[in-house]
Amino acid sequence: xxxxxxxxxxxxAEVGDRxxxxxGGCDVAELAAEFGTPLFIYDEDxxxxxxREAVAAFGDGVAYASKAFLCRAMARLAHEEGMxxxxxxxxxxxxxxxxxxPAERIVLHGNNKSDDELIAAxxxxxxxxxxxxxxxxxxxxxxxxxxxxxxRILLRITPGxxxxxxxxxxxxxxxxxxxFGVMVGAAAQAVERAQESxxxxxxxxxxxxxxxxxxxxxxxxxxxxxAPIVNExxxxxxxxxxxxxxxxxxxxxxxxxxxxGDVVRSACASAGITARVSxxxxxxIAAAAAITVYRVGTIKQLPGIRTYxxxxxxxxxxxxxxxxxxxYETFLPERVQADRTEVVRLVGKHCESGDVLVPxxxxxxxxxxxxxxxxxxxGAYGRTMGSNYNALGRPxxxxxxxxxxxxxxxxxTDQDLLLTDVG
Numbered sequence: 322x323x324x325x326x327x328x329x330x331x332x333x334a335e336v337g338d339r340x341x342x343x344x345g346g347c348d349v350a351e352l353a354a355e356f357g358t359p360l361f362i363y364d365e366d367x368x369x370x371x372x373r374e375a376v377a378a379f380g381d382g383v384a385y386a387s388k389a390f391l392c393r394a395m396a397r398l399a400h401e402e403g404m405x406x407x408x409x410x411x412x413x414x415x416x417x418x419x420x421x422x423p424a425e426r427i428v429l430h431g432n433n434k435s436d437d438e439l440i441a442a443x444x445x446x447x448x449x450x451x452x453x454x455x456x457x458x459x460x461x462x463x464x465x466x467x468x469x470x471x472x473r474i475l476l477r478i479t480p481g482x483x484x485x486x487x488x489x490x491x492x493x494x495x496x497x498x499x500x501f502g503v504m505v506g507a508a509a510q511a512v513e514r515a516q517e518s519x520x521x522x523x524x525x526x527x528x529x530x531x532x533x534x535x536x537x538x539x540x541x542x543x544x545x546x547x548a549p550i551v552n553e554x555x556x557x558x559x560x561x562x563x564x565x566x567x568x569x570x571x572x573x574x575x576x577x578x579x580x581x582g583d584v585v586r587s588a589c590a591s592a593g594i595t596a597r598v599s600x601x602x603x604x605x606i607a608a609a610a611a612i613t614v615y616r617v618g619t620i621k622q623l624p625g626i627r628t629y630x631x632x633x634x635x636x637x638x639x640x641x642x643x644x645x646x647x648x649y650e651t652f653l654p655e656r657v658q659a660d661r662t663e664v665v666r667l668v669g670k671h672c673e674s675g676d677v678l679v680p681x682x683x684x685x686x687x688x689x690x691x692x693x694x695x696x697x698x699x700g701a702y703g704r705t706m707g708s709n710y711n712a713l714g715r716p717x718x719x720x721x722x723x724x725x726x727x728x729x730x731x732x733x734t735d736q737d738l739l740l741t742d743v744g
Contacts (some may be wrong), residue, residue, distance in 0.1 A: 323660060330342070332345070361612075362612055362719055365722040377582065397697055409518070424446040548589075558599065637710050639706045649696040663685070712738055
């Protein structure tokens with residue numbers, strides 16, 4: 322078995338004089354010693370480069386899907402690099418606004434927005450609300466009657482495209498909790514309803530076919546399904562959503578943001594769409610920019626069965642393996658180029674047999690208690706999807722750049738866990 326494929330590490334990764342991993346000019350082992358483990362380490366320059374690539378690929382209006390990874394530093398960074406922000410709750414809206422992102426550059430999503438969320442978005446003046454149901458249009462009518470505000474909206478359309486990805490992150494098929502289906506006539510009904518309403522200004526359509534999509538051609542299918550509606554109504558905007566995949570494992574390949582943009586633009590041109598076309602990449606911005614570093618606490622050898630390696634994290638900092646069976650590679654930051662000739666099962670410290678981070682983790686020989694072990698490509702849907710199961714605090718997040726590290730999310734303490742417990 323070979324060493325970790327270098328392309329899975331952040332762009333700034335390099336090997337130090339002792340064979341150790343450096344990211345952003347910082348020694349990963351030294352960061353772990355200073356900030357503790359588990360620890361998320363992000364290459365700030367890579368985040369910025371991917372944001373710029375997205376803007377170049379799709380132009381003004383392209384939005385960072387903040388659910389992939391959100392904190393004020395990330396929201397501010399995406400805004401500084403020319404991106405809008407896609408938020409999916411009142412909480413995400415609060416973070417974006419508190420980071421100084423102008424409301425008009427924010428897009429609000431959600432299949433079941435509360436009145437409070439709609440009120441907050443309308444009063445702040447968000448740029449677009451992506452309407453997901455007739456119930457939501459009814460609520461917007463009621464709110465308009467009270468205050469007269471008229472938000473600009475996109476209608477989320479379900480185009481009937483079944484992208485080849487995990488069923489839990491497929492969203493473009495007819496049987497979906499999201500949006501208005503084209504095939505069942507709901508899309509046409511929603512367009513008519515929105516056009517008749519004095520409470521909203523219909524700007525265009527939005528479609529999201531799923532997450533971790535490796536075949537850019539699925540977006541062509543969605544675009545050709547939506548083109549007749551967009552063209553007939555002469556709507557000024559079309560968002561193709563997000564979901565383009567990234568490589569997590571050795572041998573995987575995914576389209577770049579630029580390649581994805583080329584496919585989308587070409588499909589729109591062939592379909593005669595003249596509307597402004599935007600997108601909402603999240604994973605493609607953040608995932609590959611980070612690694613998660615753990616410390617080994619226990620090694621348990623079961624002769625003839627397997628070896629369990631337990632680290633100080635688990636599915637509270639990365640629930641994707643438990644949720645989707647998502648795969649990751651492993652490596653030792655202090656021996657980053659070592660051949661990984663042994664296979665172990667990397668597990669967390671939580672009281673669940675399903676707390677498995679990497680079922681068949683490749684590691685170099687000689688792994689010992691106290692060693693650091695890391696997983697790459699963990700910048701999306703890790704810390705953001707985390708929990709406090711077993712009353713454990715969530716990890717810290719640091720951004721590294723030019724030899725300097727700064728904490729953007731501090732590690733939670735035991736006292737943090739009691740803040741909302743009023744018993």
